[in-house]
Amino acid sequence: VLDTNIVLHQIDFIAEDECVNHVVVPYTVLQEVRHRHAGTYARLRALCRVEAAPEAAEAEPEALPIVRGRGTASDMATVRNARRFAVFPNEFFRETFVERRPQETQNDRNDRAIRRVAHWYKRHAVGPEVLLLTDDRACQAKAVADGIAALTAREFVQRMRPQFPECGEKLAAREAEADEAAGGSAASTPASAPRGEKRKLRDTERQTDGSVYPPHLKASEVERGLKEKRLFQGTLRMHMNTCLHATVACGGDEVEITGLRALNRAVDGDTVVIERIDGATEARCEREEKRLRREASDGEPPGDGKALSVTQALMESAAALAKSFSDRPKGQVVGILRRNWREYCGTLKPIADQRAAGGASFDKAERMFVPADSRLPNIMIQTRQSANLENKRIVVVLDSWDCFSHYPRGHWIKVLGDVGDRSVESAVILHEHGVITREFGESILRCLPPADWTPGPEDLAGREDFRTWTICSVDPPGCKDIDDAVSCERLPNGNHRVGVHIADVTHFVHPGTAIDNEAAERCTTVYLVERRTDMLPSLLTTDICSLRGGVERLTFSVVWEMTSEAEIVDVRCCKAIIKSQAALSYAEAQARIDDSSDRSKLTASLRQLNRLAKLIRAERMRKGALELASQEVKFELDSETQDPTDVAEYTLRETNKMIEEFMLLANQAVATKILEHFPMFGVLRRHPPPKDEALKTMKKLLAKHGVDDFAFGSNKELGDSLTRAVKDDDPFFNQLVRMMATRCMNQAVYFCTGEVQPAMYGHYGLAMERYTHFTSPIRRYADVLVHRLLMASLGISALPEQLQSKPVISEQCEKINVKHRMAQWAGRASADLHTYMYFNRRGGQAAEAVVTRVRRSGLQVVVPRFGIEGVVPMPEADWDVNEEEQVVVGRADRTSRIEVFRRVIVHIEADNTDFRNRTRLTFQRLLSEEERAEAFAEAEAKRKEVQKEMFPDRLVPEVN
Numbered sequence: 001v002l003d004t005n006i007v008l009h010q011i012d013f014i015a016e017d018e019c020v021n022h023v024v025v026p027y028t029v030l031q032e033v034r035h036r037h038a039g040t041y042a043r044l045r046a047l048c049r050v051e052a053a054p055e056a057a058e059a060e061p062e063a064l065p066i067v068r069g070r071g072t073a074s075d076m077a078t079v080r081n082a083r084r085f086a087v088f089p090n091e092f093f094r095e096t097f098v099e100r101r102p103q104e105t106q107n108d109r110n111d112r113a114i115r116r117v118a119h120w121y122k123r124h125a126v127g128p129e130v131l132l133l134t135d136d137r138a139c140q141a142k143a144v145a146d147g148i149a150a151l152t153a154r155e156f157v158q159r160m161r162p163q164f165p166e167c168g169e170k171l172a173a174r175e176a177e178a179d180e181a182a183g184g185s186a187a188s189t190p191a192s193a194p195r196g197e198k199r200k201l202r203d204t205e206r207q208t209d210g211s212v213y214p215p216h217l218k219a220s221e222v223e224r225g226l227k228e229k230r231l232f233q234g235t236l237r238m239h240m241n242t243c244l245h246a247t248v249a250c251g252g253d254e255v256e257i258t259g260l261r262a263l264n265r266a267v268d269g270d271t272v273v274i275e276r277i278d279g280a281t282e283a284r285c286e287r288e289e290k291r292l293r294r295e296a297s298d299g300e301p302p303g304d305g306k307a308l309s310v311t312q313a314l315m316e317s318a319a320a321l322a323k324s325f326s327d328r329p330k331g332q333v334v335g336i337l338r339r340n341w342r343e344y345c346g347t348l349k350p351i352a353d354q355r356a357a358g359g360a361s362f363d364k365a366e367r368m369f370v371p372a373d374s375r376l377p378n379i380m381i382q383t384r385q386s387a388n389l390e391n392k393r394i395v396v397v398l399d400s401w402d403c404f405s406h407y408p409r410g411h412w413i414k415v416l417g418d419v420g421d422r423s424v425e426s427a428v429i430l431h432e433h434g435v436i437t438r439e440f441g442e443s444i445l446r447c448l449p450p451a452d453w454t455p456g457p458e459d460l461a462g463r464e465d466f467r468t469w470t471i472c473s474v475d476p477p478g479c480k481d482i483d484d485a486v487s488c489e490r491l492p493n494g495n496h497r498v499g500v501h502i503a504d505v506t507h508f509v510h511p512g513t514a515i516d517n518e519a520a521e522r523c524t525t526v527y528l529v530e531r532r533t534d535m536l537p538s539l540l541t542t543d544i545c546s547l548r549g550g551v552e553r554l555t556f557s558v559v560w561e562m563t564s565e566a567e568i569v570d571v572r573c574c575k576a577i578i579k580s581q582a583a584l585s586y587a588e589a590q591a592r593i594d595d596s597s598d599r600s601k602l603t604a605s606l607r608q609l610n611r612l613a614k615l616i617r618a619e620r621m622r623k624g625a626l627e628l629a630s631q632e633v634k635f636e637l638d639s640e641t642q643d644p645t646d647v648a649e650y651t652l653r654e655t656n657k658m659i660e661e662f663m664l665l666a667n668q669a670v671a672t673k674i675l676e677h678f679p680m681f682g683v684l685r686r687h688p689p690p691k692d693e694a695l696k697t698m699k700k701l702l703a704k705h706g707v708d709d710f711a712f713g714s715n716k717e718l719g720d721s722l723t724r725a726v727k728d729d730d731p732f733f734n735q736l737v738r739m740m741a742t743r744c745m746n747q748a749v750y751f752c753t754g755e756v757q758p759a760m761y762g763h764y765g766l767a768m769e770r771y772t773h774f775t776s777p778i779r780r781y782a783d784v785l786v787h788r789l790l791m792a793s794l795g796i797s798a799l800p801e802q803l804q805s806k807p808v809i810s811e812q813c814e815k816i817n818v819k820h821r822m823a824q825w826a827g828r829a830s831a832d833l834h835t836y837m838y839f840n841r842r843g844g845q846a847a848e849a850v851v852t853r854v855r856r857s858g859l860q861v862v863v864p865r866f867g868i869e870g871v872v873p874m875p876e877a878d879w880d881v882n883e884e885e886q887v888v889v890g891r892a893d894r895t896s897r898i899e900v901f902r903r904v905i906v907h908i909e910a911d912n913t914d915f916r917n918r919t920r921l922t923f924q925r926l927l928s929e930e931e932r933a934e935a936f937a938e939a940e941a942k943r944k945e946v947q948k949e950m951f952p953d954r955l956v957p958e959v960n
Contacts, residue, residue: 002029002133004036005134007025008040009399011040012172012411013172017168018167022084023085023086025044025048025086027088027091030044031091032110048086088117096113096117111142115139118131119148122148132148133156134150153171154168169384169385172411173382211403212403213265216334216335216403217273231275231335232273232274233273234248234249234271236267236268236271238376239375243375243377248331257333259289262285263332264332265408268376269340270338270340271336272333273333274332276330343431344373344376344396344397344410345396345432346371347372347393348392349914351367364382364384365383365386366380377407381396381411382409383411383412391418392415392418393415393416393418393425393427394412395414396411397413422530425833425917426531432829434822435526436522440537445537455553463577464576467552471487471501472581472583472584472605473486473583474584474585474655475586477585480546482503482547484501484502484775484776485501485555485578486659487605488605488609495561495563496561499559502776503553503777503778507554509536511801519781519784520781522535522819526826529833535778535780535781554576555575557575558572558573558666559573559574560665562612565615573794586659593606606658613657616665624714624767625719625765626715626718628742664771670790671684671771671774674789677792678789678792680806682772682789683752684772685748685749685782686756686760687748687763687765687766695712697886698740702725705900715764732864739862743852749813750816751810751813752810754806755809772786773786785803833917836918837917839910839919844909846905848903849864849903849904849905849921850904851899851903852900854900860872863906863921872921874923904927906924907921
């Protein structure tokens with residue numbers, strides 16, 4: 001019989017260790033877990049199912065198996081729930097239901113109810129021994145007093161070890177901070193002592209009780225300190241590539257937390273309580289930091305004595321970073337309100353003697369786990385599979401970090417594969433960015449139409465018939481999930497009927513169904529260099545909803561009547577059925593347009609669309625739309641082998657811009673329509689203006705390089721300024737300026753219109769007052785929501801319940817925003833991985849780079865030859881880095897100045913320190929004025945050649 005405590009803290013052990021079988025889960029436990037941790041609840045429900053699929057997480061209690069007799073081993077072998085987990089409905093059974101006593105807490109009542117279940121089974125089960133598993137010592141003592149056999153998880157493992165020699169591998173380590181949980185050494189501090197003296201007393205006691213870190217404050221002290229504004233609460237954010245230097249935003253200030261001692265066991269994303277420290281306290285922390293540095297270095301494997309250990313290098317890096325933030329207030333963590341622990345991917349640190357790894361299953365070895373994310377500290381795990389986990393990518397869960405341990409403790413739960421394997425490293429990227437990669441479950445697949453689906457009479461009801469229209473799709477090469485098509489025909493009055501036809505995904509994905517819930521959780525299709533992870537099952541994305549040529553498909557269409565000057569006369573939205581005449585690539589469509597001998601109706605339609613798109617684009621640019629820099633690579637793949645058949649720079653043709661313009665126009669029209677009908681419940685996309693401070697810095701930089709008329713009072717002014725920022729002798733200059741402008745931009749976000757003031761609805765980059773996403777429902781859940789809003793505004797269907805609540809809509813929009821950002825970062829991480837693999841295979845190379853920014857950590861550069869960006873560290877001993885003035889000056893030679901746009905030579909090489917797959921850039925020398933800079937065209941040609949090898953099978957997602 002399980003109690004709530006053990007389920008919450010030992011779910012990996014319970015779910016995956018074979019020694020845990022014939023398990024009773026009281027309904028009381030199920031409900032407590034449901035309210036405390038959704039992920040653990042889902043896993044527990046999955047364990048208890050016999051017939052239902054794991055995804056059906058909202059079944060009623062009756063859908064879960066209840067033991068009604070003793071089954072044989074053969075009976076159990078025939079069902080999915082072979083380890084025999086069952087839910088016992090104790091809250092609905094007279095003999096096991098318990099009333100809450102006066103003055104009894106709900107937690108104590110629930111513990112008593114769980115013990116009642118164990119007692120009932122002890123009286124009624126014939127033969128087997130009944131055990132209560134609990135890690136709550138108080139509950140265990142009461143159970144034993146009631147005559148119930150009760151064991152902790154660790155005691156249970158020891159008991160089962162003779163029958164299951166490898167059991168307990170995924171047993172979670174528990175907090176060993178009994179004193180700290182009760183208030184730590186603070187409890188023994190004299191109450192009359194001043195607060196400063198209390199802190200000193202704690203530090204003295206810490207030195208004598210063997211603890212490594214000071215104890216966290218008691219809850220009562222934290223509450224009092226927050227009220228008195230002596231303490232501050234915030235989320236701890238580590239700086240890039242370090243786990244030893246963080247920032248906590250407290251009101252309008254950012255407080256710097258530097259070093260192990262000041263961080264006091266907090267990790268990135270934790271909600272912490274901090275106190276600001278003065279110079280004396282900072283000096284004391286620095287002394288403690290030196291001690292921790294020595295002790296942490298003692299734990300490093302022996303080296304050759306020439307190089308710094310990893311810990312020492314991190315310490316020095318954090319110290320250097322802290323100096324650059326010397327003007328900011330300093331602080332230290334005194335409490336952690338909420339942990340942000342999750343599952344972490346990484347690798348075990350190699351050990352010199354493999355025999356010390358404990359190859360025998362009975363010998364549990366302690367190993368150091370190095371997370372792939374360098375913002376996290378190393379984690380100590382215990383395992384009997386040490387030899388088997390060597391050189392593998394594994395997933396580890398944090399269990400505890402008490403004040404007596406230099407490192408947090410955890411346990412491994414999954415092996416992803418071999419270090420260095422591209423598919424395994426891509427799996428690490430997806431996992432680290434929270435991308436859902438599980439297969440679509442049975443309940444989701446049951447929502448799909450049959451594989452041989454064709455439109456029937458019930459599908460055509462209420463739809464307009466566009467099957468005779470001249471319609472085609474234009475997409476990147478090799479595109480299979482075709483979610484948009486276009487059409488253009490001349491009307492008798494001389495105007496043009498222009499159509500944008502979008503796959504009608506919501507015809508198959510209904511609100512509240514399993515497939516809709518899954519899409520709402522995934523939010524977006526994620527593209528890595530060589531693979532994609534779909535938001536919806538492939539039957540929909542690449543077949544039934546894909547607007548392939550020559551087949552009938554259902555669409556949601558936007559149709560305009562336009563004059564020959566692209567002035568809109570009328571616009572309407574409707575459901576329709578189409579039959580696309582061709583599925584073209586951008587290159588194929590461009591070839592048709594350019595071929596003067598091609599007089600087909602389809603080509604004539606494309607030419608008209610292209611002409612109208614140019615007029616629409618010119619008007620958009622006139623209003624202030626921005627055109628920012630973008631570099632992409634395309635890969636044409638063999639349809640059968642998926643081997644690359646052509647690799648080149650992703651050239652933007654007129655047809656790319658043609659499709660983009662009409663998708664933008666459709667999105668704008670739909671945004672206006674849904675906002676007109678649902679001003680409080682609309683889902684739009686807004687792009688806030690850039691921060692003035694960043695653009696002021698950019699203006700100051702450009703002024704140093706002869707660009708004196710850089711204005712940014714509006715998006716129109718900024719767009720004109722970017723167009724004027726050119727140098728005749730440097731074709732790359734304008735692209736660099738546009739890249740810098742991109743860095744100044746804020747992120748565009750989805751939002752609920754009822755939660756934002758109308759004045760903030762606008763999209764700065766597109767120069768549109770109202771904008772949304774409607775054109776890609778196959779790969780974006782925001783578009784699915786917009787389709788439902790549009791259906792309701794047209795009276796086709798009622799507004800779903802999920803779109804009738806502003807808080808619900810806002811929560812979903814925020815989830816989409818987060819998932820969208822993570823998908824972008826995953827794509828960048830995948831490009832970084834392939835860049836690392838290229839240099840790891842080819843060896844280090846020197847190349848010309850252009851400085852785009854001076855950072856505290858060094859020079860941010862772009863390397864045109866390889867199409868990559870990175871930061872070049874500048875040693876403090878040799879260079880003075882002035883971020884405010886955006887200049888780096890040599891210490892020995894003050895005439896050596898490096899400013900933005902200066903060209904330098906850097907050395908690029910693969911760096912696999914701690915298996916983190918980085919590409920390291922090192923400064924070599926300045927490129928003198930006498931030396932001829934590498935010609936832009938030559939650099940571009942070399943970049944194309946290199947990227948054929950760097951990204952051999954890159955997928956290019958559609959950008960509309």
